[in-house]
Amino acid sequence: MPVVLVTGASQGSGQATALLFAQKGYDVVLAARQPDRLQAVADEVRLLGQQAVAVPTDVGQQPQVAQLIQQALDQFETIDVLVNNAGICLTGTMEQTSLKDWQQIMDTNFWGYVYTIQSLLPHFLAQGSGTIVNVGSFGGKMPLPNMTAYCASKYAVTGLTETLRLELKPKGIHVAAVHPGIINSSFMERALFRGEDDQELQTRQNQMQEALKGAWVSQPEDIAKAVWEAVNAGRSEIVVGAASVATEAYRLLPGVMQWMMGQAVS
Secondary structure, three states, rough: EEEEEEEEOOHHHHHHHHHHHHOOOOOOEEOOOOOHHHHHHHHHHOOOOOEEEEEEEEOOOHHHHHHHHHHHHHOOOOEEEEEEEOOOOOOEEEEOHHHHHHHHHHHHHHHHHHHHHHHHHHHHHOOOOOEEEEEEHHHOOOOOOOOOOHHHHHHHHHHHHHHHHHHHHOEEEEEEEEEOOOOOOOOOHHHHEEOOOHHHHHHHHHHHHHHOOOOOEOOOHHHHHHHHHHOOOOOEEOOOOOOOHHHHHHHOHHHHHHHHHHHHHO
């Protein structure tokens, strides 16, 4: 029975991915920070007839990640697919983003991916196979206004993924990226906002609420399907839904897109 490990699996796209892989016949290792929600997803996986192990984990803490991987291998002896999905979003200008904010977002969005890969890679190399799917963001393919820290973390994931693909393909390990737009699931619950005062914070929150109604929004199920396609069809990169239009426009016309986004926030 193949095994998938999904981080950020307690809700949203992580939950949807875990359940889709269970439907496809995978046993599932679930990791996230909230034990109760994580256990609820594990119960859903078992109802689908697959085994599930829920391991409460903060992926920004390397010792916890090492324990996660060890516990997963103790339980199943093998892992076939790693889905790095845990992430947080922060909206705010550079001057409003503290060093503590930077540390938090990089610990989760970038180092959390590095820690899982570093811990699991010896197993993948030993078995001569494996798939790593890093869930990034269209903010890792193009800049987004007032999201410097977030985009920096996601651009880092893009660089990690594309370079690691070159390194590991000759060794039988597939590395893929899935880039969603804004994810329409408990997003506001997990998003961080920074501003000069309460009024500016409220304005940013209102803007994000409006954005969640827009064309760039990705549904958790769409992201799960993209992750499955990356694994099942061996795709290297998938930009989910309408976000692909924006990233392609930026690739072709970066100056025009930068001007347009500058106008939108000026």
